[in-house]
Amino acid sequence: MIERSLVIVKPDGVERALVGEILKRFENAGLKIIGIKMVWIDKKFAETHYAAHKSKPFFKELVEFITEGPVVAFAVEGVHAVDNSRRLVGDTSPHEAAPGTIRGDFAHISMAYASKKGLGGKNVVHASGSKKEADEEIKLWFKKDELHSYTTVHEKHVF
Ligand code: IDP
Ligand code: MG
Secondary structure: OEEEEEEEEOHHHHHOOOHHHHHHHHHHOOOEEEEEEEEOOOHHHHHHHOHHHOOOOOHHHHHHHHOOOOEEEEEEEEEOHHHHHHHHHOOOOOOOOOEOEHHHHHOOOOHHHHHHOOOOOOOOEEEOOOHHHHHHHHHHHOOHHHOOOOOOHHHHHHO
8 A cells, every 4th residue: 555654854853964874765765755845843743743642741852852953854656665664663662663764773762751850852853653644744744836746767677
């Protein structure tokens, strides 16, 4: 099933110069980048993006973290794009994320520890959690004419 998903390199990932490394992992996995932008989102936009977490105790630190610098957002398309993106990204809490995943390789501190220290969970990257979330997030982050349709050589071998 061809799906779309939204991925965000969070401010810690951008500042650590991990954008290329992260894009490469999605490209290598056969996920087609159909839109991409660097943006420094404001508080209001962050609160909309993370609206589902409004009641969580970490909401304030999450909004502060995601707005502390520019992010690189990209939309990917491919077979099982939502699930495959989540697998590339790894578990939410970096100390539980498996080696080989983006979070497992580049982030290390548990969410609980980060919260206790008031650091915000610095887990490098975001990927939509479900198909519904992906559709809503892509609509929020990209205008229709910022998403593109083309064929990659990879598709020839996937199908
Ligand atoms: P996900 O990013 O793996 O989908 P969610 O549960 O949707 O994880 O949480 C959204 C984001 O909120 C996480 O990526 C992380 O940045 C932050 N977060 C989640 N749990 C905590 C926590 O316990 N403390 C601080 N931040 C957290
Ligand atoms: Mg989520």
